[in-house]
Amino acid sequence: MPDSDVLISLHDVTKAYKTPAGDFWALKGVDIEVAPGEFVGILGKSGAGKTTLVNLLTGVDHCTGGEIEVDGVAVHRLKENQAAKWRARNLGVIFQSFQLMPSLSLLDNVTLPMDFAGLYRPIRSAERALELLRAVEIDEHAFKLPSDISGGQQQRVAIARALANDPPIIVADEPTGRLDSSTAETIFAIFETLVQQGKTIFMVSHDPGFVRRYSRVIWLADGLVTDEPQFDVK
Amino acid sequence: MRSFQFTRSLWRPRWHKVTADLWGNKVRSFLVISSIAVGLFAVGLITSMYVLNGEDMEAGYSSVNPASIQVFTSLYEEDVLTHIRHVEGVRQVQGEYIFSLRVRRSGGEWKPIDIHAIPSIEQMDINRVHLEKGVWPPRDKEIVVDSYKLPELPVGVGGLLELELPSSRTRSLRLVGAINDQTIGSTGGGGFFLAPAQGYITLETLDWLELPNNQMNVIFVTVDRSPNDYAYLREVGNRVSDAVEQSGVTVYSTAIRAANDHPNRVYVDAISAVLFVLGFLVMFLSGFLITNTLSALLNQQVHQIGVMKTIGGRRGQIMGIYMVQIFIFGLLAFSIAMPLSSQVSYSLLGYFSQAVNTQQQGFRVVPVSVVLQLVVALIVPQVAAFIPILHGTRISAVEAMSGYSQSNPPNPKGWINQRLHDVRGLSRPLLLSLRNTFRRRGRLFLTLFTLTLGGAIFIGTFNVERSLSSYIERIGRYFMADVNLTFKQYYRIEEIESAIKEIPGVRQVEGWTAASGELMLPDGSVGETTRLLAPPSQSELVSPILLEGRWLGPADADSNVITVNERFRETYPNLKPGDIIQVKIAGRERDLQVVGFFRLAGKSSGYLAYGTYEYLSRVIHQPNRANTFRVRSEQPRLNLQEQQAMGRQIETHLEALGYQLADVEAGESLTATTADGLNILTIFLLIMALLIAVVGSIGLMGTMSLNVMERTREIGILRAIGASDRAVMELVLVEGALIGLMSWVFGVLLAFPISSLMSNAINLALFGAAADFTFTPTGVFLWLGVVSVLSVLASVGPARNATRLTIREVLAYE
Numbered sequence A: 001m002p003d004s005d006v007l008i009s010l011h012d013v014t015k016a017y018k019t020p021a022g023d024f025w026a027l028k029g030v031d032i033e034v035a036p037g038e039f040v041g042i043l044g045k046s047g048a049g050k051t052t053l054v055n056l057l058t059g060v061d062h063c064t065g066g067e068i069e070v071d072g073v074a075v076h077r078l079k080e081n082q083a084a085k086w087r088a089r090n091l092g093v094i095f096q097s098f099q100l101m102p103s104l105s106l107l108d109n110v111t112l113p114m115d116f117a118g119l120y121r122p123i124r125s126a127e128r129a130l131e132l133l134r135a136v137e138i139d140e141h142a143f144k145l146p147s148d149i150s151g152g153q154q155q156r157v158a159i160a161r162a163l164a165n166d167p168p169i170i171v172a173d174e175p176t177g178r179l180d181s182s183t184a185e186t187i188f189a190i191f192e193t194l195v196q197q198g199k200t201i202f203m204v205s206h207d208p209g210f211v212r213r214y215s216r217v218i219w220l221a222d223g224l225v226t227d228e229p230q231f232d233v234k
Numbered sequence B: 001m002r003s004f005q006f007t008r009s010l011w012r013p014r015w016h017k018v019t020a021d022l023w024g025n026k027v028r029s030f031l032v033i034s035s036i037a038v039g040l041f042a043v044g045l046i047t048s049m050y051v052l053n054g055e056d057m058e059a060g061y062s063s064v065n066p067a068s069i070q071v072f073t074s075l076y077e078e079d080v081l082t083h084i085r086h087v088e089g090v091r092q093v094q095g096e097y098i099f100s101l102r103v104r105r106s107g108g109e110w111k112p113i114d115i116h117a118i119p120s121i122e123q124m125d126i127n128r129v130h131l132e133k134g135v136w137p138p139r140d141k142e143i144v145v146d147s148y149k150l151p152e153l154p155v156g157v158g159g160l161l162e163l164e165l166p167s168s169r170t171r172s173l174r175l176v177g178a179i180n181d182q183t184i185g186s187t188g189g190g191g192f193f194l195a196p197a198q199g200y201i202t203l204e205t206l207d208w209l210e211l212p213n214n215q216m217n218v219i220f221v222t223v224d225r226s227p228n229d230y231a232y233l234r235e236v237g238n239r240v241s242d243a244v245e246q247s248g249v250t251v252y253s254t255a256i257r258a259a260n261d262h263p264n265r266v267y268v269d270a271i272s273a274v275l276f277v278l279g280f281l282v283m284f285l286s287g288f289l290i291t292n293t294l295s296a297l298l299n300q301q302v303h304q305i306g307v308m309k310t311i312g313g314r315r316g317q318i319m320g321i322y323m324v325q326i327f328i329f330g331l332l333a334f335s336i337a338m339p340l341s342s343q344v345s346y347s348l349l350g351y352f353s354q355a356v357n358t359q360q361q362g363f364r365v366v367p368v369s370v371v372l373q374l375v376v377a378l379i380v381p382q383v384a385a386f387i388p389i390l391h392g393t394r395i396s397a398v399e400a401m402s403g404y405s406q407s408n409p410p411n412p413k414g415w416i417n418q419r420l421h422d423v424r425g426l427s428r429p430l431l432l433s434l435r436n437t438f439r440r441r442g443r444l445f446l447t448l449f450t451l452t453l454g455g456a457i458f459i460g461t462f463n464v465e466r467s468l469s470s471y472i473e474r475i476g477r478y479f480m481a482d483v484n485l486t487f488k489q490y491y492r493i494e495e496i497e498s499a500i501k502e503i504p505g506v507r508q509v510e511g512w513t514a515a516s517g518e519l520m521l522p523d524g525s526v527g528e529t530t531r532l533l534a535p536p537s538q539s540e541l542v543s544p545i546l547l548e549g550r551w552l553g554p555a556d557a558d559s560n561v562i563t564v565n566e567r568f569r570e571t572y573p574n575l576k577p578g579d580i581i582q583v584k585i586a587g588r589e590r591d592l593q594v595v596g597f598f599r600l601a602g603k604s605s606g607y608l609a610y611g612t613y614e615y616l617s618r619v620i621h622q623p624n625r626a627n628t629f630r631v632r633s634e635q636p637r638l639n640l641q642e643q644q645a646m647g648r649q650i651e652t653h654l655e656a657l658g659y660q661l662a663d664v665e666a667g668e669s670l671t672a673t674t675a676d677g678l679n680i681l682t683i684f685l686l687i688m689a690l691l692i693a694v695v696g697s698i699g700l701m702g703t704m705s706l707n708v709m710e711r712t713r714e715i716g717i718l719r720a721i722g723a724s725d726r727a728v729m730e731l732v733l734v735e736g737a738l739i740g741l742m743s744w745v746f747g748v749l750l751a752f753p754i755s756s757l758m759s760n761a762i763n764l765a766l767f768g769a770a771a772d773f774t775f776t777p778t779g780v781f782l783w784l785g786v787v788s789v790l791s792v793l794a795s796v797g798p799a800r801n802a803t804r805l806t807i808r809e810v811l812a813y814e
């Protein structure tokens, strides 16, 4: 039975990668719990295991040991296709390098997850996508291709895409890592708005800039959660 | 505009991705579609040609209602035909008077022409002709000729043709038309290519040529049923011969031929055999080409597949996208390849049907070919893409996006990498590009295999062509005399020999004799007619290709021994050297002992046997006399022009002395005519080699370019760490050239089995036996050129493109 105060729970999560030199333990036993409505920042240096953590949480990769539960679903037990189906409705994912479909218009990029999830009729999807693009102030470019707009604009579209099926949780892997500081600021502000609207956000980053603005910060170093801040907090 | 775009978006975006990918990267779409299309084109071309080739020959030939039985007789009158009409099994009968005159050719020299004088020519229903130019039928004092020999005549349609009569007077007939007569060569003898020009006139015109106009000497018969059943034809043929002889007319020879057995069928069959082998190989080739192209395409999509999975796409949904995309690629390729292959195969066959005297039927699309192309267009790409799609959608999203493979980590200690390290003195970038080449072993294998197969087919075609050509050269040694003279009557050998030897430069004169004989079958019935050539027993002017037994020598001078060509095996499948056969020569049956088998121009050569002059001249009651003479010059190896000049000199000299010559032929041109049919095949093979080179080139350019495109990101990284454009370019070129070279080596090796496969196919059709293996460097080096240019061209374009992108663009790529 899930605790009503816990939306996301990771328990003793480990991950080993096979390498020619033997197993490499990227996560060595991570415990994290997140309540609904939190804006959690997982911070750590490059190589700490942040992306690995995101991949396990979103179900695109399997952990070597431990348990991951999201809203009562045992994510670590989901098969590929079940995971994809589950993600489509419950989780919006945002990447450092935007990862938009290069041949699709921005509008189509946003409707694509709705198409996969099958929650909305095509006409409704398009309307909704346009609304989401409007919310991130990019609707005037709706019919352009990703290559026609800047990186900051692309990340706005990626956020709109993550919101496509109105998931309660947004997972972001260094969404501001590729952006200049003022653009990063506007993107971060969007996330803050989303939290106000009731979304739960799980964001990993190695950017010390926004440390104070998360509702909670968890430090990660060498595959373990630590109390020790990994960099100076401004 | 906006609202239109919005409506367009109402379509499910996942299908939108299909069209967007197609339009979005036009160069890539073009490469993929053209690679598939050339594969389809090759399959379509070869299957269409295979089917049309056979159909044209059979349907074309039976549509002229060819005579099933031909009886050559002494002169007879109309009433004999009425008698034959009532013979059991006979459906139609037609009489003709066929005789030989001489016609003046463009060069001024006189050449034999066979004239067919046909009663009630407008109603002629057996051996129908097809009008190509001018009018048919001819009226009084007009003549129509077969179009194949038209170019040799001094006048075109509308001109006056000069003929030399038996009395040596000349008469002119107006040439009013050119026709296609598919039955030329149907009587056996030398076959189509050795047959003289043919002319067609009415019986009335015979008056003008000083010949009686109420007599004929050939009877054409068609049968009431089973026109393709040789046993039945022979049965009816024997009844007809008997009936003719009962009417008091002498039968000189008979020939039977099935209604689907075009005289040049062997060549058509040989072409079919090659097409069959090629078709089989090309199916494989295009399968690989398509697989290669699509896996290159899908490799570029692996990353996007990962992203789609992360945002909630299920495997089935994602596979659907690519299957539809590939379906559209296949359909587009099909819509280009199908009409094109139909058109090209029809035109190519048009050329060959002229060369082998078949009648091409109207333009048509071959259903089998269309279905095959459709299958290859729609199913092969799905099958080919299935593995990459499965792989792409199976690997986890992490792997797809990171490029890391967890299941298959890069192995720096791999065999090839180790070997590469062992090679000293390789520069760093070179080492890198070598390692690149071997990194994706699956892809490397596919590209290599496709290139190798294409190369092997190309090289193989050249080898087959070479083996045919060298065979043609070899045939020349049956005709080692420089000049061959045929007289209108028999002359004493000593007399002609001393007359010719008055001309300076003549080394040797041989008098030969010739006869035709009917093969008497063991059951007592009459079989095919054979030509008997009889050089003096000590003659050195024939160097035969012996298959079995021995050739004739001085010891055989007066004995009844003969050597026979490959055709005899059809009538006598179990004949061995030493066996006796019965042949009816000059009205009497003779026992002849077969001492050897030789090979000439294949099954189409007709029945030909060599005996000794000494024996045959007695059999035909012309001892010490001959009507054909072979002359050799004192200088060895005269070329065609020199032989012709010598021929003219001899002709002038002999005619001045009053001798009646029928024909003067240079040795070289006799070889050439004998080999005409084989030559057509060599041209055909060269055209096929060319086509395969083109198909291979387009297809491989496509896949290799896709390979380099896939590297765009890698190239960006290299440039980011300081590689100059030149260094990048070098890297890509070295890799392209390396793949090209490796495939060349493998191609040369694979060419051995493929060549012998094709050679055997063609030789079985032509000679009924397997081929001698020939390997020529021509194809090998041409292909080296093709493949080098190809791999460089295919790599340079995309590499150039990649170096032009800024580093930021490249790293953001996909």
Ligand SMILES: Nc1ncnc2c1ncn2[C@@H]1O[C@H](COP(=O)(O)OP(=O)(O)O)[C@@H](O)[C@H]1O
Binding pocket: A017, A018, A019, A024, A026, A044, A045, A046, A047, A048, A049, A050, A051, A052, A053, B404, B406
């Ligand atoms: N597929 C993989 N195979 C082997 N090692 C990996 C793989 N993915 C990540 N790693 C290693 O695991 C560690 C953690 O990586 P990652 O989770 O990407 O860190 P972060 O995102 O914090 O920079 C790194 O040392 C990285 O080299």
Ligand SMILES: [Mg+2]
Binding pocket: A050, A051, A052
């Ligand atoms: Mg990371």
